[in-house]
Amino acid sequence: xxxxxxxxxxxxxxxRPTFAVDVAERxxxxxxxxxxELGAEVSGPDALVMTPDDVAAAKAYVDGSADLVVNVCxxxxxxxxxxxLYGDLxxxxxxxxxxEPGPVGDRLWLNSMCGANLFGHxxxxxxxxxxxxxxxxxxxxxxxxxxxAALAGRLPEVVPAPTDTRERSERADVEPALxxxxxxxxxxxxxxPPGFTPSxxxxxxxxxxxxxxxxxxxxxxxxxxxxxVSDADAAAEHDAAVEAQPSLASVDAGQALTxxxxxxxxxxxRDRETLSGMAIRCWPEFxxxxxxxxxxxxxxxxxxxxxxxxERDVYGAVTMLLMEAxxxxxxxxxxxxxxxxxxxxxxLWHCGAAxxxxxxxxxxxxxxxxxxxxLGVAGNFPLRTGPVCMARLTEDPERPGxxxxxxxxxxxxxxxxxxxxxxxxxxxxxxxxxFVTGLVTGGFPHHTVLAWSDVRxxxxxxxxxVGISVVDW
Numbered sequence: 233x234x235x236x237x238x239x240x241x242x243x244x245x246x247x248r249p250t251f252a253v254d255v256a257e258r259x260x261x262x263x264x265x266x267x268x269e270l271g272a273e274v275s276g277p278d279a280l281v282m283t284p285d286d287v288a289a290a291k292a293y294v295d296g297s298a299d300l301v302v303n304v305c306x307x308x309x310x311x312x313x314x315x316x317l318y319g320d321l322x323x324x325x326x327x328x329x330x331x332e333p334g335p336v337g338d339r340l341w342l343n344s345m346c347g348a349n350l351f352g353h354x355x356x357x358x359x360x361x362x363x364x365x366x367x368x369x370x371x372x373x374x375x376x377x378x379x380x381a382a383l384a385g386r387l388p389e390v391v392p393a394p395t396d397t398r399e400r401s402e403r404a405d406v407e408p409a410l411x412x413x414x415x416x417x418x419x420x421x422x423x424x425p426p427g428f429t430p431s432x433x434x435x436x437x438x439x440x441x442x443x444x445x446x447x448x449x450x451x452x453x454x455x456x457x458x459x460x461v462s463d464a465d466a467a468a469e470h471d472a473a474v475e476a477q478p479s480l481a482s483v484d485a486g487q488a489l490t491x492x493x494x495x496x497x498x499x500x501x502r503d504r505e506t507l508s509g510m511a512i513r514c515w516p517e518f519x520x521x522x523x524x525x526x527x528x529x530x531x532x533x534x535x536x537x538x539x540x541x542x543e544r545d546v547y548g549a550v551t552m553l554l555m556e557a558x559x560x561x562x563x564x565x566x567x568x569x570x571x572x573x574x575x576x577x578x579x580l581w582h583c584g585a586a587x588x589x590x591x592x593x594x595x596x597x598x599x600x601x602x603x604x605x606x607l608g609v610a611g612n613f614p615l616r617t618g619p620v621c622m623a624r625l626t627e628d629p630e631r632p633g634x635x636x637x638x639x640x641x642x643x644x645x646x647x648x649x650x651x652x653x654x655x656x657x658x659x660x661x662x663x664x665x666x667f668v669t670g671l672v673t674g675g676f677p678h679h680t681v682l683a684w685s686d687v688r689x690x691x692x693x694x695x696x697x698v699g700i701s702v703v704d705w
Contacts, residue, residue, distance in 0.1 A: 239383045240297065241267055242323075243276040244290050245304040246313050250604045252334070252341035256280060256306035259330050259342075262370035263304045270376070272300075272383055280306055287313050298323055300382060303351065305329045308343035310427025311354035319359040324387055327351055327672060328366045332570050332651070339603035339652040340581065346567045349671050349678040354429040356675020357627045364388040365672040367571060391670035393703045401693040409557040410694055414443030416553065417506055422451040422513025424544050430626065430677030431511075433546035437635065441698045444550060447505050451517045457497040458490075458522065466493045473532065473599075477588060480528075480599040480609065487601075487608035490524035495532045502538055509539040511549040514585075515605075525602040527584040527610035534562060534587035541565045542585050543679070547635070551625045551681045558690040560683035562587050564615065567678050568671060569651065576664045577657050578642075579650055580622075580682055584610025586654040590684070592616055592646070603652040614649040615656040621688050622658075624680040628701060637695045638676055639688050640667060640705040656682060662705050670705065 245260035247253060257280060267274050276293045277286065294301060294317045301323050303314070318325045329348040334341040348365060355361040364387045368375035378388055418438075424431035438444045470492035474480045480488055498510065510533065518526045530540040539552035545565060552563045564586045570579035583604070588597035592614045600612040621641040628636040642660040649655050660667055670676070688704075695702050 238271050238273040239299045241272040241274045241383070242293050242298040242301045243267065243274050243304060244293070244313070244317060245277070245280050245306045246309040246347065247280040247282050247307040248309050249282055251307035251343060253280065253307070255333055255341055259370065260304050260306040263328060266370045266376065267302070267379065270380055270383055281313055282309070287316050291317055294318065294321060296321065296323060300324055300326060302326045302328055305344045305347035305351065306342070308347040310425065311350045311429050312427035314351040314354045315359060318355060318361065325355065325361065325363045326366060326382055326387065327363050330369050336648055336650055337652065340569060343567070343569055345571065345668070346569050346678050349568060350428070350430070352672035353675050353677050357629050358429055360629070362390055362673060364390065365669050367668065389669070390673040391666055393670065393674055394705060396704055398692060398704050399689045400696065401689040403693060403697065406558065406690050406693040406697060409690070410442070410697060412557050413553060415445070416443070416508040417445045417447050418546070418549055418553070419501060419505060419507040419510045420446055420448040420544060420546065421454045421510070422517070422544055425513060425515070428543055430548070430679060431544050431546065434633070437633070438550060441635065441700070442550065442554070444553070446546070447507065451513055454497065454501070455522065457501060458493045461493040461496045465496050469496045473528070477597055477599045483599060483601065483608040487524045490522055491526070491528055491609040494518070494522070494524065494526050495529040498529055498533055502533065507538070509541070509549045509553050511541040511544045511546050513544040514542040519602070519605045519607050523607065525605055525607050525610055527602060528599055530585040531587055531611055534585070535589055539563060540585065542582065545679050547625045547677070548679045548681060551623055554625070554694065555623055555681060555683050555687055555691065558687045558694065560685045560687045562589055563681050563683045564590055564654065565679050566656070566682050568668065568680065571664055571668045573665045575659065577645065577659050578664050578668060579655055579657050580680070581651050581653055581655045583653040584612060586611055586615060590616050611654055612649065612652050613654060614647065615644060615654050616684055617644045617646045618684055619686060620644045620656070620658055621683050621686045622680045623683070623691055624677060625700070626677050629675055631701070634700070636701045636703055637691060638680065638703050638705070639691060641686060641688060667705050674703070
């Protein structure tokens with residue numbers, strides 16, 4: 233960058249209307265003001281980019297003339313803007329995510345970190361780009377220092393994937409579990425949500441590596457099955473769910489009964505098709521067309537021993553099947569939503585589909601409404617404490633057409649449920665800041681699978697047997 237002219241910065245602030253737009257707007261404005269204060273010549277849309285029309289309008293600013301492009305992840309957004317705006321861009325892209333501002337127990341107001349994570353996956357895996365990350369609010373001295381350096385041409389680091397070789401189980405201890413996956417069937421409902429690149433998958437690759445078959449139905453076909461559930465069967469499931477978690481009685485009766493129909497339909501589909509797991513397109517159609525969220529239905533099915541993944545995350549569901557075959561016990565698909573660097577803690581969360589057996593207190597696994605949609609039924613309870621491991625099968629950008637396996641571990645710490653839904657505060661064994669940065673700059677998905685049994689030695693051995701590289705944080 234020139235030392236005599238103000239560095240040119242294109243700033244785009246992305247968001248989604250279902251989050252706290254007023255807070256996102258305020259922080260995006262503060263971000264722009266800080267860059268101007270630091271001497272940058274800033275261009276870009278003044279308003280939050282939230283719609284396809286907004287993305288199209290923003291594209292006029294991303295013309296390759298800037299020294300630096302900053303995408304402020306003012307709140308969560310799918311990765312459509314990342315690919316539309318930056319997929320072919322040669323300039324560096326800095327993803328800026330903010331801390332969560334809401335009080336303990338409230339919903340995620342922004343989910344900004346997860347948005348940056350999703351952008352990173354799309355850019356690395358689908359565009360061959362390497363974004364950079366800054367995490368922190370505009371009023372933080374460290375954020376200011378990182379941006380000053382970036383404006384001077386010194387971008388935040390790209391965290392290289394670890395290459396350490398760690399403990400592996402004996403081959404003979406793992407082969408039976410891998411063999412048990414062959415012929416299993418994974419049920420999919422719907423297509424991948426738009427802009428959710430981690431929900432795309434290669435069915436032939438899954439068949440070759442694991443022998444897993446995919447049974448896919450449209451969302452409308454599942455709705456037909458929901459509509460065929462008899463009143464008596466729906467009432468029986470509702471009564472059983474209330475008996476298991478009495479807090480369900482306080483949820484809107486119509487929404488709770490619809491949830492019971494969804495649970496019954498999913499259970500019946502599983503049994504008829506001999507499904508070992510499910511990956512469900514859980515929005516927008518379920519809340520907008522059925523008037524209920526399927527989170528607690530996924531929880532009920534998971535409590536019965538069938539792994540369930542939301543957002544139709546196929547590789548996430550396969551990771552769950554693999555981990556459970558290797559002895560992990562019940563697992564849960566989570567977002568990484570917050571970093572507390574001083575405590576070396578990451579907070580892992582999703583909006584309420586955890587099996588109630590994974591609750592910190594399974595007898596108090598509260599059933600409530602969805603944090604954003606304000607519809608029933610979704611769980612609202614903290615997750616179990618104790619040693620945990622995290623894993624995720626995902627695309628390998630270094631070996632196109634292959635998969636890699638992310639691993640991490642730590643301790644789930646006791647604390648009140650930080651975010652409405654299901655939260656675990658995990659103190660990592662490795663450096664938490666490095667892990668979060670590595671997720672984004674390494675192009676890893678926003679979903680990982682959380683388990684309360686350390687099956688990493690088995691997972692490493694299984695990856696070796698099927699030819700998958702291991703990234704061990």
